[in-house]
Amino acid sequence: MTRFVYTRSKKLGKPPGTLIFVGDQKIEKQEIYLLEYNEQAFNEANYDSTQFDAIKNKTILETDDLTNWIDIVGLHGIEAVEKVGSLFDLHPLTLEDILNSDQRPKLEEYQNYIFIVVKSITYNDNISEIAVEQISLVLGKGYLVTFEEQSNKIYNDLRERIRTKKGKIITFGSDYLAYSIIDVLVDNYFTVLEKIGEEIEDLEEELVINPKSDTIQNIHQFKREMISLRKSVWPLREVILKLMREENEFVDEKTIVYLRDVYDHTIQVIDTIETYRDLLSGMLDIYLSSMSNRMNEIMKLLTLIGTIFIPLSFITGLYGMNFDRSSPLNMPELGWSFGYIYVWIIMLSVVAIMLFYFRKKKWI
8 A cells, every 4th residue: 555654753852953764675786877978988887885085085076077867775774875965065965865865856056956756656567556755866067866665677778878879968968868857757646547548448448347245346446546636746747847937056047948848747747636536436336336236236125025915914924824613703704615716816906007007107
């Protein structure tokens, strides 16, 4: 089940800027990926958290004509995050937000960098559940530092474009790289929504044809997933709007055009989420109405059966009483040769008349 809030009891009473990891450890070993590139040069290297000094000592980080992408995978290693903060002069509150994996998407501008929080969403087909991961971006002049909870495969195509020097990402700076990452994440939202849409269509068909006992549970689960998606995507449009509208030295005017495009995609994602939420709410109402109608039909059938058997029970009870034939107040029917058959004819006639009357009244 999707978690909406992580416990922060470990931070209770601590001063602002205290570095404590809040969330689940998703990988065993923390890793650091470094990409340095421009139109002429390209360099790629992998490090673990114990080799951080190798990155710090690279003079290439101070070269203006190269775009540097440092990807920190694994937030449980507080020491590495702290070293990155020291290297790029990050504010302690920024580092605190990086380690809190339940942050909402947001943008904060500092003197020497922009801090952005976005959400990566994946869908597990086996258990029909989404997984939300926090990704933090620190955008500065000539560099971009990303912090992830675990390695993300959706970056593979982006890294391959950088390796093969395809597209504008080579000629543009770190701001375009930040846009490209956000664009990849938003495009992945569409992929996740397509899978969820297929599941909702199957659930809707099941609801109409043959609702089962676990149908209501599936509807509630998808409603929770939509709440989680909305929480992750809705604030993202504010982030992109701030990148587009606020004047700063870290986002080039040429990149703003592309940010407008990803903003439109974000609006489409939000509209799709709202549509699915409305569908699920309607499906829940349909399920409750169908269950109520089914119960009413059952009660109607039982009432009809009971109503039909009331006069029959009266007749059989009447003729089941003990009478003395010598009494002047005897029942003449008891002496009839075909009395048993007559009683059956009377009872069947009563049933036929009642059924005819019920059908005429459109009760059945």
